Amino acid sequence: VVAVLAALVAVAAARCDEAQSPDLPGLKEAAWAWYRDGAMSVEDTERWSHMLANRTSLVEVCAPGVLQGLVLKIEETVLDGPQERAALTGAYVQALQIAVVRGYLEPQELVLWPITKGWERAEHQRLLLGTPRSGTSAMVLNYCTSADRFGQAHDLAWLLEPPFGDPTQVQPTEEVEHVGLLRRTDLYIYIVDAPKCTGLNETFVEKLRGAVRSVHLERYRGGPAREEQSAYFKFLADHYDDLPDFTIFVHPDAPEHQGEEFEALSAALQLIHTESELAHRSLQYYPLSLQMVVEPMRTWGVGFFDDWIEFWDRLFDRPWETYGFEPPRCLWRQHTGFFIRGLLPGAPEQLSSEKAKELCESREDCVGITCGTPIEFEEEPLTGDHPNRSGTCSARTGALRESPFGIEFSHMKNCSDAHAEAVYAAAQAPAPAAEYVPHLDMYLPGYAADDELERPQRAAQAQCDWLGPACMGYTCDASGRACTVRGGEVLEPSPVGEMTFVKVGSSSVGTAAVLRDGDLRRPAPARGAGKFQGYTGSQSVVHRDRILAWSREELAALAADVDWLERHTGMYEMVWHAMFGEPLSQPTRQDDPRIPMRLKWAAPTKYSWGDEYIV
Numbered sequence: 001v002v003a004v005l006a007a008l009v010a011v012a013a014a015r016c017d018e019a020q021s022p023d024l025p026g027l028k029e030a031a032w033a034w035y036r037d038g039a040m041s042v043e044d045t046e047r048w049s050h051m052l053a054n055r056t057s058l059v060e061v062c063a064p065g066v067l068q069g070l071v072l073k074i075e076e077t078v079l080d081g082p083q084e085r086a087a088l089t090g091a092y093v094q095a096l097q098i099a100v101v102r103g104y105l106e107p108q109e110l111v112l113w114p115i116t117k118g119w120e121r122a123e124h125q126r127l128l129l130g131t132p133r134s135g136t137s138a139m140v141l142n143y144c145t146s147a148d149r150f151g152q153a154h155d156l157a158w159l160l161e162p163p164f165g166d167p168t169q170v171q172p173t174e175e176v177e178h179v180g181l182l183r184r185t186d187l188y189i190y191i192v193d194a195p196k197c198t199g200l201n202e203t204f205v206e207k208l209r210g211a212v213r214s215v216h217l218e219r220y221r222g223g224p225a226r227e228e229q230s231a232y233f234k235f236l237a238d239h240y241d242d243l244p245d246f247t248i249f250v251h252p253d254a255p256e257h258q259g260e261e262f263e264a265l266s267a268a269l270q271l272i273h274t275e276s277e278l279a280h281r282s283l284q285y286y287p288l289s290l291q292m293v294v295e296p297m298r299t300w301g302v303g304f305f306d307d308w309i310e311f312w313d314r315l316f317d318r319p320w321e322t323y324g325f326e327p328p329r330c331l332w333r334q335h336t337g338f339f340i341r342g343l344l345p346g347a348p349e350q351l352s353s354e355k356a357k358e359l360c361e362s363r364e365d366c367v368g369i370t371c372g373t374p375i376e377f378e379e380e381p382l383t384g385d386h387p388n389r390s391g392t393c394s395a396r397t398g399a400l401r402e403s404p405f406g407i408e409f410s411h412m413k414n415c416s417d418a419h420a421e422a423v424y425a426a427a428q429a430p431a432p433a434a435e436y437v438p439h440l441d442m443y444l445p446g447y448a449a450d451d452e453l454e455r456p457q458r459a460a461q462a463q464c465d466w467l468g469p470a471c472m473g474y475t476c477d478a479s480g481r482a483c484t485v486r487g488g489e490v491l492e493p494s495p496v497g498e499m500t501f502v503k504v505g506s507s508s509v510g511t512a513a514v515l516r517d518g519d520l521r522r523p524a525p526a527r528g529a530g531k532f533q534g535y536t537g538s539q540s541v542v543h544r545d546r547i548l549a550w551s552r553e554e555l556a557a558l559a560a561d562v563d564w565l566e567r568h569t570g571m572y573e574m575v576w577h578a579m580f581g582e583p584l585s586q587p588t589r590q591d592d593p594r595i596p597m598r599l600k601w602a603a604p605t606k607y608s609w610g611d612e613y614i615v
Helices: 002-017 027-037 042-053 063-076 082-101 115-129 202-209 229-238 254-258 263-272 277-282 305-315 353-361 419-426 457-470 552-560 562-567 569-579
Strands: 137-143 185-192 214-220 246-249 285-287 291-294 330-336 338-343 368-371 394-402 409-415 436-440 473-476 483-486 499-503 533-535 540-543 606-609
Touching (some): 027 042, 027 063, 027 115, 042 063, 063 082, 063 115, 115 277, 137 229, 185 229, 214 229, 229 246, 229 562, 246 263, 254 263, 263 277, 263 285, 263 540, 338 368, 353 368, 353 394, 353 409, 353 606, 394 409, 457 473, 457 483, 457 499, 552 562, 562 569
Parallel strands (some): 137 246
Antiparallel strands (some): 246 540, 338 394, 368 394, 368 409, 473 499
16 A cells, blocks of 8 residues: 555656646756755746646646746735735635546645645735834935936936936826836935035926935035945934934936846835835845846955955954955956857756856866857847856867857956955954964864855954964865864874864954954954845835934944045945845845745846956
């Protein structure tokens, strides 16, 4: 009996994967991943959509997949109102009846697929959406003149255009779904008090009054060149006792960072307008920018690292080196309109640029990567905005040649084992706070402070210094590149050739940094998994609770030091998310399990990398 039941389960599990439809294989695993850790790729969402569009024919070959897709759709459309939910629920009941009556659904398939979990989650979100809670909001930006330092015009006209603007003056069209999304939002424009700053004319301001709840124009002393943070901090300090539930930080050139359609901000405003518990739980910190910068050069490059350490030590109470973020081993120089002639033998194609670079770094015979190549020669070349372009990269070997398609681009590799160490050596890193004695073929048992993170040797030593008496030393693997801080006091023989460095010097906490005038010494942010990365420009929706983790005095001190802010504006932008409770390795919108499905893919994420010389 057990064997028969197992066979039935196996047949049911394989039915959808073996179906003659490209949308079905692997969907069950994708659904479980979504309910387990909130992970779902854009490609999977497209597959679910295609499957639902063809559910009438697919219910016969994969009934549980159709049912699962409808439950996911109910969750995705949670903001669309009870009528949409009722229509989708009716479609679910109809599909279930057809599957049961015609024998398309086996009982065990309801266990193999997370359909019940989907209903529980959708119902939980419906209840949160129905729990009332205030939803006040304010948008904050600074302004000087209609042209920036590059001569680019930024006249704030986007505030009067869909999806914003005055709904009595602008009517929705087939292309424009929303208008007037800022009507419930207070607008604070901080105009830099300097001769070069022209401010806004009264005619434009009067139009703004029809697009927002209220308009507040305030003159203030900003940085001498460029920065937005002084306006942000001034607003937070001045309104500390009456902060809105959600503060929206933007730049005057917001379309450049968020896209002309403002998809992420539009989705966030729609959720805020529900005035619900769901909005408060989902929008603790929500990034609005399109661009995600990974390992920016400002945190490790020669000429940048000294300033970064000075900035970091002034703001946070934990040394930067303890996090174990390393400079990239390889740098990549881009050549637009060129391809590298030969494919790397035995290597897969159609990779993302990041995966292609990882593969190329591991092969000595690889000279670089080429992206944007059509899969077949006769195929129409992909345009720069094509969603699949990032999956058209391959590792290459050979000479650089001009692309016959014109839209290919290549990155030539420049790697050195000593590169990362040389970058740090060029900077004036703080002296170690303790001395360490090496012991070959030995290890210390037990992790210090339950810290199991593997770090380079320099970072492990800095972390051991910072942990103080809780850390007795650090143990490295045979290569010397992966080290962990240890709390044991007795060395033991290592069966795998490890090396241990035992601390014999000072062990006071925090000796790697010295307090200076103006230091705020905030508790350090969490590291997060992966590389140091964050959305650009500090443009975000931040919940009041995250802001109130700072004191008014700290925010006022930040606002007052405009010269410092101007010199370090790019650095503040890179830690903006960490300043308000997010890990340094910021998750993308689509990978953040706290963000509702509708807001995950409201706007695409476009990557830039420090190893491609992005500062």
